Amino acid sequence: MHQRALDPALFNGGVALTRTQHPDPGRLCCVTMQAALEMRCEAHDDPFACPDSLIAYHEGLNQFGLIVHDGDRNVVVIRHCPWCGAALNAAA
Numbered sequence: 260m261h262q263r264a265l266d267p268a269l270f271n272g273g274v275a276l277t278r279t280q281h282p283d284p285g286r287l288c289c290v291t292m293q294a295a296l297e298m299r300c301e302a303h304d305d306p307f308a309c310p311d312s313l314i315a316y317h318e319g320l321n322q323f324g325l326i327v328h329d330g331d332r333n334v335v336v337i338r339h340c341p342w343c344g345a346a347l348n349a350a351a
């Protein structure tokens with residue numbers, strides 16, 4: 260875990276902005292996946308740069324991937340949620 264300092268830029272009218280990779284997290288299969296796609300780290304804007312990040316979502320391809328933290332932007336594409344087993348690419 261990273262040290263977290265309060266950064267005023269992350270607050271908007273007193274409400275913390277939740278950044279997420281997914282445009283509609285409410286449609287994700289489970290809250291664990293929702294949490295995995297949220298960007299809670301204040302040290303990194305890029306999920307590939309943050310060692311705490313597990314999952315990347317590619318909106319154009321509608322694909323989910325496990326981030327391979329080897330310094331490059333590699334993922335292992337997954338078709339089922341690693342937590343609840345739901346199919347990830349089913350048409351909404």
Ligand SMILES: [Zn+2]
Nearest residue numbers: 300302303309
């Ligand atoms: Zn980080």
Ligand SMILES: [Zn+2]
Nearest residue numbers: 288289340343
């Ligand atoms: Zn799930």
